[in-house]
Amino acid sequence: MENFKVIEFHRTRDFSNKMNVTFEFIRQNFKGLGKSLLFIAGPPVIATGLMVGTFMTDLQALTSSMARFGASDMMTKSFTTPTFWLQILLMIVLSVVSSVMALSTINNYIVLYDEKKTNKIEFSDVWERVRSTFWMYCGTVFFFFLLLMAVYLVIVIFVIVLAKISTALVVLAGFAIFFFFVYALFAVSLTFIIRTYENKGFFEAIGRSFMLVRGKWWSTFGLLFVLIIIGTVISYVVSIPYYALTVVNTLHNTSTESFEGPSSSMNILSVAFFSLSYLVQVLLGALPNLGIAFQYFNLVERKEAPGLMKHIDNLGTEGPASTHEEQY
Template structure:
């Protein structure tokens, strides 16, 4: 069976059914494993390792802090004191805020590297390879804007979720005022509105990042573009995202089995939060290994969403026709010898 080399825009801009989009994600990784992997290793991996190691060290410290609070006599008689200490010592600590900022840097770099490589591959001549320096230049140019866009996207999701919650709350109050069974129905209705509204907006905006990187629109224009493209295809996008998440979760579970050979989670529990010596080193090394191997898994989700975006663009706008028109009058590419495998039918 022959696979697309994904070296021309027309290889991306195709109408694909559900299974073909998943297949295309794996085929793209197969075809560009070396150059894309090199870009991820040289651009994303250093940041990921630093954040992963720092997170592992801080996680050990926080676990020790929580164990100390639980074991203290004063805290046992005052659960509110435990929550207050957790908020002040963990969630409001400079270390935790630094990790959040580091996570923003990592996500921004990761998204720009993957989608930057895809867009550069589409715009680069088929015989040329997309270099790490070209991807790094795109990452540097778009980093600040993309980081702010991610923050804005999070704020937008929060505001929309709050608005849906307010509407659901008002409806619930009206039903609760009626008493009886309507009170319970109002609570269920509020939860359904919150969950359903948040899910709908989250799936719709899942195309935001590929649109942002490839089409270079403004923030609100990108949001509007996401809603227009996904109109009528929300369920297929939701199903694709769920299937890819399940696949990646299974791969991550296998990854956890691998890393558990280095550091068993039971060691953390039995030590009462006081990992020492080889156990502490093993925990940190396992976290670093998990970070390294996750660079192979997480791009699959981004690529699946990218091929859904290309599928919707082709279905609604037929963008590949523009590339065919531009190719009129240009010399035909040189034919490359093909090796047919035993299961290939050939061309007649």
């Protein structure tokens, strides 16, 4: 029998406890969350992987052919066809949809876990929440894009003005802009979980994210950095077959006197391995996204203490006091 203990979200946690609770949540919900991710985010992720894998295989064949025959106009013709740009557009759209579906699945699963206080989350409940928040997530991505473009235009104008004054000022501004973007990237990292858990508007959620992260930026950065590194290392291990097959294809093309493109079976294997590695990469995105969620609850508890207030309100109705120690 599974020794299940509900994870209390609203708690203050240090770095090691946030790491522990992230992996404990995955252990508790591996089946339910994994099933939800595979059936909800899996189809668009696999479609994206197949399309990108096919595109990369065709591009590799084109590059090898150009290197062999020296036909420089081949790439120009390929890049100016409507089919090429339609492929690019479809890859971007599918990539955004797959990322949105994965992130929405994770965050809505967290909300359902908090509401039901169990890891027996029904797939239908997760799917219903994902459907109801899909356009909110797409809108958030779109508004982030517009905001990024607006900031980019302001920066370009600012740099042009500085360039007329001094090159040294442009260099200093470049460093300042870089650090600003790094800070802002992690300062807004709580936006999606805030919109999901608190049902805030876009700009209100960004403002709240900045407020919560203020004074705890380094802990947010450190947690996400470590979880991203762990996920990246695992995803690279899974991607080894794809990279090995790519090297074999490249060596085959360069070792023959007459140009021979990869066989159809090799192309199918290459696309399949790429799709698998892309699927694993998206699934491993659960690590930093869960870390963001637990950092959100940690920061809310530190600054607003809803969990502590709930314990105080329940003092008269609870049984014998518990130690509230997390046993991981």
